Amino acid sequence: MKITEYISGLRENIHLAREQGKIIVLIPTMGHLHYGHLSMVENARKDDGDREKVYIIMSIFVNPLQFGENEDFDRYPRNLVRDSRLAQEAGVDMLFVPSVQEMYPDGQSLTTINVSRISEILCGSKRPGHFQGVATIVNKLFNIVLPDIAYFGQKDYQQFIVINKMVKDLNILVQLIAFPTVREQDGLAMSSRNSYLSSEERQQAPIIYQSLREGAVLITEGETDPDVIITTIKDRISKGSKGKIEYVEVRNAHNLERFEKIEGTVVISLAVWFGSTRLIDNILLEA
């Protein structure tokens, strides 16, 4: 595995891989890798044991543009030694670990990407500017790498929908893959931020997925009123844990619009605070 901090070095290696006829795969991350990230690498490599077909680039960049002023940019876990070992073992070909200076050489980026409306709801309503930061950095990474395929975790479902819309709206030639959420044995979605949880919070956090499943079961049994689902999930979390609910929403999974009556492909998503840690999760289903 090669590692570079520099866009020029990355582009040179991509050029060589393209000359060898390889498919270019990009897996953007903010590091503190866990099996959710590594399983995307495994998936990208699955029919390519000899490393002849696919060139896998993983980026690790804690993007300041997507963090609000009082958010966890400074304390976000960073450990390049550990991450590069894991990335190499998983089968990454090239690790791109740019500095903030490399990605934003002029300091502030005057150009940003705003995917309106769908960036302002759900997580976006509590984190103004967040999805603008995400769309901007992902757009930059797409321009640098020109990947054939890019992977994103389904845990950040709204992020995926925002990026998908950006790709469509701006005619970006890339195939996006929303990779299913990887969970701990007790159902907690894997996330770099789980490392912030105290042991008591960690014990209680699986209630998030339990409550999502309870909501999903109600829908598959025929419940069509979003408020019933939302109330059930909120009750379950607030009675069974010290988690503070930021939002629970039932939405159309394609366009994130609200339902009067639940039908079609549905995403139930939520954000819950355990102490100072904000956890998000979602479940997708057919009503």
Ligand code: PAF
């Ligand atoms: O999901 C993440 O880790 C980040 O939002 C991403 C896509 C790498 C952009 O910084």
